[in-house]
């Protein structure tokens with residue numbers, strides 16, 4: 543990964559409270575895993591910034607090195623890597639994702 547790509551990713555995750563690196567957009571996800579990640583965030587009522595890695599191959603590859611995680615989607619909260627869609631689902635079901643957003647100051651609706 544170039545320093546430039548690393549700096550761009552660093553700026554994205556540090557300047558936005560909640561960032562989802564995904565394939566496609568929240569309205570038109572281009573992969574089932576990204577679609578699931580968006581659905582979880584929307585279910586929790588969280589506002590998030592999305593980055594479509596299909597629009598930027600440097601980010602698509604660079605984000606894997608940045609987090610040392612091999613796949614997309616990738617969720618970052620408060621500048622920290624949280625996980626992919628499997629981890630998001632596990633944390634959501636355990637009530638931990640909602641807690642994380644509340645601690646991070648991201649608006650989250652209580653889980654039903």
Ligand SMILES: N[C@@H](CCC(=O)N[C@@H](CS)C(=O)NCC(=O)O)C(=O)O
Pocket residue numbers: 565573575602612613614615626627628629
């Ligand atoms: N189990 C993963 C599934 C994600 C996954 O397998 N993503 C693939 C297909 S979208 C991927 O990122 N492949 C590498 C790439 O497309 O660059 C998760 O929890 O998110």
